[in-house]
Amino acid sequence: MESLIILLSPLISFILISFFGKSIGDKISGIITSLAGAVSFVFSLGAVFRSLEEPYHIKLYKFLPLEGYDLSVGFYFDPLSSITSAVVTFVATLIFVYSIGYMHHEFGNWTFKFYAYLSLFLFAMLLIVLSDNLLGIFFGWEGVGLASYLLIGYYHQQLKASNASLEAFIMNRIGDWLFIFGIISCFLIFNSLDILTIFNKIPSADPYFLGLATLLLFGGAVGKSGQLPLHTWLPNAMAGPTPVSALLHAATMVAAGVYMIARLYPLFDAAPQTLKFVALIGGLTALFAALAATSHTDIKKIIAFSTMSQLGYMFLGLGVGDPEGAMYHLTTHAFFKALLFLAAGSVITAFHHKLYDIYSFGGLKRYMPVTYAGFTVGALSLAGVFPLSGFWSKDRLIGSYYEVSLVWGLLGSVVAFITAYYIFREGFVVFHGEERFRNRVGYEIREVGSEMKIPVLVLLVMSVIAGLAEGWYMKAVGGMEKSIHLDVALSSFILASLGIASAYVIFVKRIPNPEKAYSALKILHTTLKEQFFTEKLYHRVLAVGYLKGSKIVHTVGEKHIVDGFVNLLATAVQNVGKNLRFAQPGKLNWYAFGMVGGLSFLVVLLFVLLFTE
C-alpha cells in the first residue's frame, strides 16, 4: 500500500495549498509542491524495485457497477508504469524547484494557485500512468486537460493566454470525445475495463471491432499529444509560464498519448491497420512540426514544435512495432526537453519576462554560462549527437523505422537533419553573435539564481548519461534488445553534424545573410511559420465559423421560426384572457395569498385525518 503515497502526495499537496495557500504563503506553497514531488519520486523508486521482482496490484474500492461488470478503483505497478512514474516525478520535481525561482517576481499575487495547479497536474498524470483500468486512465486524461487549461491560462488577464487555454481544452476535448468511445467500445468487446483482463481476452476478440476501438483510442492520443490534425493548441500553449511549458512537454500531458498506446500495446498490436495509421500520423507530424520549427522566431515555440516533432517520432515508433523504443525516447526526451525549456526560461527570466523573439537576444553565452551549457547539451541531445542520451534513443527508433520500411527510415533521417538545424539555429541566434538586446534593455543581464541553476544542472547530467541505461531499461520493460545499427548511427550522426554545421554557417558566419535569405524565401518562410496555415484555417473556419453559424441560427431559426410560432399562439390566448384581467401584478399578491391560505387549510385537515386514524 505504501505505493499509494506516489499518488497521494501530490494530491494532498494540491488540497492543502488550495485551501490554505493564502495563509501559508506563496514560497512555502512552492516548497510543499516540490517536496510532494520528491516524496512521490522516492516512493516511485521503491515501486520500481518491487515491480522488477514482480508486478503488483492495489485495489481500492468499488467505483461503478455496470451491467455484468463492477469497476473498481485500482492501480497496477509493473516495470513500465513504475519506471515512467519515476521519470515523471523526477523531472516534475526539478521543474517545481525551478518554478520557485521563476515565479519569484509574482509572489504575493496569489501565486500559490500556480503551485496547487502544478500538484494537480502531477497527480492527474500519475493517475494515467498507474491506473489499472481504462476509466481510471480517462480520469487522469481529463485531469491533465483541466490542469493544463488552468496553467496555460494562468495569466488569464491577458487575452492571448485566455484564448490559448480555451483552445487547448477544446482541442483536447475533441480527442477525449473519441477516446471515451474507444473506452466504451473496449468495454463492449471485452465486457471489462481492466487492462489485464482485456489483454487476456484479446485472442477471442473480433479484429474488426478491435480495429475500430483502437482507432478511437488513438484519437484521444492525437488530441493529448498535439499530433496532426489536433496540433494547433500545442504551440499556443506557450502562453503559460515557462515551467508549465516544460512540465507539459517533458513529463506530463503530451507524453500521455504515447504512454497510453505503449501501455495498451497488446491491444494495438492486435489491430495492425490502426498501427499503420498511427505510424502515418506520427511520421507526418514529425516532418510537419520540424518544418514549422525551422521558421518560427519565438524562443519557446521553436521548442514546442520540436516536442510535436519528437512525439511524432515516438508515434511512428509505436506504429512500426517498437513501443519500448518509443517509451525510451520518451524518457530521454523528458530530460533534454525539460532542460531546453528551463534554459529558455532562464533567458526569459534574465530579460524580466519581456522579450520572447529569438532575434531580440544574441551573444548571451558570455552572460549566462550555465544556461548556455544547459541549452547546448539539450540541443546536442535533441539533435542526436553521440554519446548523449538523445543519440541512443533516436538511433534505436530510426533503426526500427528502417527495419519496417525505407520510407519511414528516410523520413526519420531527414527529420533528424532538420531537427539539428532548427535547434542550433535557435541556440546560435540566442547565445552567439551580436548583442541585439543592447538598445532595448537598460539593465544588466545576469545569470539566474541557484534554485533555477541546480535543476538545469541536474537535467544536464541526466541528458548526458541517460543513454547508458538503454540496456537496463529494455530488460526491465521487456523490450527487445537491439544492437546498435552502425550504418544508421553513422548516417544519423553525419546528418546531425550537417544540420548543426549549416545552422552555424548561416547564423554565426552569416553565409548567406539569414535575413536576406528569409526575405527572399518569404512565401516559404511564412507557410512554414504559420504551420501551413492550419491554425488560421481552424480559427477562421471552425472557431469563428461555428460561433457565427450559431448566432445566425439563433436569430433566424430560434427567434423567428421556433419561438415566433409559439408567440403567435400566445398572443391569441392572451387576447382572450385580457377580459379576465388575470395577469395584473397588483392583484397577484392577493391571489397568491389566497391560494397559500386555502391549501394550508387542506393540509391541516389531511394531517388531522392521518394521525387520528
Place this chain on the structure above:
Amino acid sequence: MEHLLTVTIFLPLLTAGVVALLRNESFAKIASVSVSALVFLFSLVLFLKFDFNREGFQFVTKIDWIPPLGISYHLGLDGMAVSLILMTALLFFGVFVWSWRVEDRTVLYISLFLMLETACLGVFSALDFFLFYIFWEGMLIPMYFIIGLWGHERKVYAANKFFIYTFFGSLFLLLGFASVIIYGYFQNGFITFDYFEHLKMEYPLWLQSIAFLLFAIGFAVKIPMFPVHTWLPDAHVEAPTAGSVILAGVLLKMGTFGFVRYSLPLFPEASERYVPLIFILSVIAVIYAAMMAIAQTHIKRLIAYSSISHMGIVTLGTFALDGDALNGAVYMMIAHGLSSAALFFAAGFIYDRIHSYNMDDLGGLARYLPNFATVFMIAGLTSIGLPGLAGFIAEFLVLLGTFKKYPIWAIAAGSGMILGAAYFLYMYKRVMFEEETLPKSRIEKWKSLRDLEIHHIIPFVLILFAAFLLGLYPAPFVEIMNHTARFVLGG
C-alpha cells in the same frame, strides 16, 4: 416512522400556512431555513433506509380518499424517486439559505417557495394519478407567481409564457390520464386512478400509441424538449435567482421523471416504437441547444440552453431502453440538478454584485472575486462532465448504454462533450478573464466588489460537495438508481 414520507412532503406546506398567517419576516426566514433543513434530514433518512436490494416501492402509504372514483392517497418511493427527493430537499434548503437577504414581500416569497417544495416532493412520491396531477399542477402556480412577482423587466411576459406553455402541456397530460382511466373503466368495470392497477392492465397497442403521445407532449414541454423549449430561456432570464435554481434543478426533472415512471412501464411497446422520434429530438436538443448557448451574451439564457442540451442526454438515455443508460439518465437528473442550480446561483451572485447578466458588461472578475471564481468554475466543470464530478458519471453511463444498440446516436450526442466545454469556457472567459481588454473605469468598480458571503457559501458548498461525492463514489447511488431500472426494464 410510518408516515415519514407524508410528513416530509407536507411539512413545508404546513409551514407555508403558518408563515402566511403570522406575516413576520424574520420568523418566515428562520422557519423556512430550519424546516427545509429538517425536510432535508428526513429525506436523508429515507435515502439511507431505502433498501435497493428489495424489489418494489418502499415507504408506501395508501389511504382511500374518494373511494367511488377509485382515488386514494397513495405514496411510495423507488430508487429514482428517493434520489430525486434528496436532491430536491438539498436544493430547497440551499435556496432558503440564499434568500436570507430577500427584502421584497418576504413572507409571500417564502410561503410560495415552501408550497413549491411540497408540490415537487409530492410529484416524485405520488402513486395515484389524481394525486400526481394535483401536485403537478400545484407546482405550476407558485412558480408562476414567483416569476411574475419577483422577476426582472419582462417578468409578466415570461410568467405568462411559462404558464401557457406548461398549462398547454398539462392539458395533454390530463387527456392522457383520462384516456387510460376511461379505458380501464370499460375494461374492468370500475374506475381506478391507482398506478399499480393500471400497470396490471397491459393496454393494447392502439391505446398505448395514443396515450404515449399525449403523455409525451405533457412531459416534453416540461423537460423541455426541442422544439417546445423556448419558454425556458425566457422564464430563466426573468425569474429571480431562487426561482431559476428550482426551475432548472427540480422542475425540469418532472418531465424526465414522468417518462421513466409513467411512459416506459405503462406503454412499453409504444415506447419502443417511438424510440427513433425521441432520439432525433434528443440529439437535436443536445447539439442545437449547445449552439444556441454559445450564441448568447446573457448568462442566464446561456445556462438555460445548456439545461436543454443536458436534458437531451437524459431523454436519450431513458429511451435507449438499457439498464446502464437508464441509470445514467437518472444520474444525469441529479447531476444536472446540482450543476444547473450551482450555475444559476453563480449567475444570481453576479447579478447581486454587478446588476447585470450581460457578458459585455462583465469581464476580468476572477482576480477580484477569487472564491467565487473557484465555485463558478467547479459548477461549470460539473456541468460539462469533467471526471471526478457528478456529470461525468451520468454522461458516461448514458453514452455507454446507448452505444450498445445505437452507436451512431451515442457518438452524435457525445459531441455535447465538446460543445458543452466550448460554451461554458467561452462564457467563463468573457465573464472572469481578459482583464487587459477592459476599460479602466470598470476595473476600478471591480476593486470594491465583495466576494462570497456566508449565505452564498453554504448553498455552494453543499451542492458542490454533493457533486464531488457523486463523481468520486458513484457506486451506492448507481445501485439505488438501478432499483428503478430493474423495475422499469423488467430485468
